[in-house]
Amino acid sequence: MARVDIRGAGALLRWETAVTALLVIVFAGGAGLSPDFADSGNLSFALGDLSETALIALPMTLLVVCGQVDLSVASILGLCSALTGEFWNNGWAIESIVPVVLVVGLVCGLVNGLLVTKLGLPSLAVTIGTMTLYRGLAYVVLGTEAVAEFPERYTDLATSSIPGTFIPYPIALFAVLAVVTAVVLHATGVGRSLFAIGAQEEAAYFAGVRVKRIKLVLFAVSGLVAGFAGIVYTLRYGSARADNGLGLELTVIAAVLLGGVDFDGGKGTLGGVVAAVLLIGLLRNLLMLDDVSTEVQSIVTGVLLIVSVLTPRLIAVARTARDRRRGRPAPV
Numbered sequence: 001m002a003r004v005d006i007r008g009a010g011a012l013l014r015w016e017t018a019v020t021a022l023l024v025i026v027f028a029g030g031a032g033l034s035p036d037f038a039d040s041g042n043l044s045f046a047l048g049d050l051s052e053t054a055l056i057a058l059p060m061t062l063l064v065v066c067g068q069v070d071l072s073v074a075s076i077l078g079l080c081s082a083l084t085g086e087f088w089n090n091g092w093a094i095e096s097i098v099p100v101v102l103v104v105g106l107v108c109g110l111v112n113g114l115l116v117t118k119l120g121l122p123s124l125a126v127t128i129g130t131m132t133l134y135r136g137l138a139y140v141v142l143g144t145e146a147v148a149e150f151p152e153r154y155t156d157l158a159t160s161s162i163p164g165t166f167i168p169y170p171i172a173l174f175a176v177l178a179v180v181t182a183v184v185l186h187a188t189g190v191g192r193s194l195f196a197i198g199a200q201e202e203a204a205y206f207a208g209v210r211v212k213r214i215k216l217v218l219f220a221v222s223g224l225v226a227g228f229a230g231i232v233y234t235l236r237y238g239s240a241r242a243d244n245g246l247g248l249e250l251t252v253i254a255a256v257l258l259g260g261v262d263f264d265g266g267k268g269t270l271g272g273v274v275a276a277v278l279l280i281g282l283l284r285n286l287l288m289l290d291d292v293s294t295e296v297q298s299i300v301t302g303v304l305l306i307v308s309v310l311t312p313r314l315i316a317v318a319r320t321a322r323d324r325r326r327g328r329p330a331p332v
Contacts, residue, residue, distance in 0.1 A: 015260040016272035044166040050281035051170035052229040059222040067198040067265025071127040073226040075134035077245035080230030082138040085147030085240025105227015113219030117212040138242035147240040158235035182270040198265025258308035
């Protein structure tokens with residue numbers, strides 16, 4: 001296994017703490033700026049609005065820790081949304097649609113994984129290609145048509161909250177999955193293998209880690225969760241469209257990197273990612289309450305993405321320069 005840099009682990013904890021502190025500041029500031037911000041109804045809406053981002057961020061965290069990335073998740077969401085609408089138009093019951101759509105999402109993820117593991121292609125290039133492919137297939141399935149009028153009991157399930165709380169059902173599911181993901185990542189041999197692969201893939205391979213199998217499973221899970229997010233998205237908005245979730249992959253990546261996961265792999269915590277997801281969701285909601293355009297919201301997401309990538313690099317450069325001045329070896 002790759003050697004763990006203790007100083008790097010401490011930096012991660014400080015970064016996670018900083019993101020969490022920023023989340024608290026944004027919440028307090030939002031409550032002061034807008035009387036509606038801290039209202040339970042608005043908080044329920046804000047949490048529901050980040051459901052798909054939160055769900056997809058879980059497997060994305062595991063992928064990035066492992067040194068991989070999946071840019072096709074939003075297109076898989078769109079394809080699964082389009083299929084949901086097409087099947088519904090053809091008289092299928094929701095109970096029949098859901099398992100079929102989940103299988104489609106799983107297959108899309110497996111295609112990504114096989115291209116990466118069997119052909120040795122970089123995941124960034126592969127998923128840029130499949131991002132276009134899956135979105136194109138979504139338009140082949142449904143075109144520019146929008147399908148609505150889904151059963152009310154299912155749309156209510158995607159939009160309503162747990163009785164007595166402001167927590168939407170999809171976010172409650174996310175919370176359960178986040179706990180499971182955190183245990184896998186931080187308290188099991190599988191998680192240690194993910195960090196080892198991300199830090200030094202070749203060393204992990206020679207240490208007995210089944211690198212290709214782990215990567216394949218991660219991409220499959222990513223596709224499966226993106227497919228499920230497509231169903232949630234469709235029912236939450238009550239509309240199946242081929243362009244649903246367009247650009248969502250950037251928000252997911254921004255949350256993962258802002259949460260402190262190193263894009264090169266081998267470093268990160270799930271707690272930081274959860275805090276970053278909530279931070280981005282609350283910022284977006286606050287901007288919406290202030291009638292800020294979606295274009296400006298996209299700019300904010302882009303700035304957060306740049307900051308989350310650039311800041312750790314600048315910190316690492318500064319730390320390396322400091323260590324050299326003190327005559328210390330640079331951390332491995």
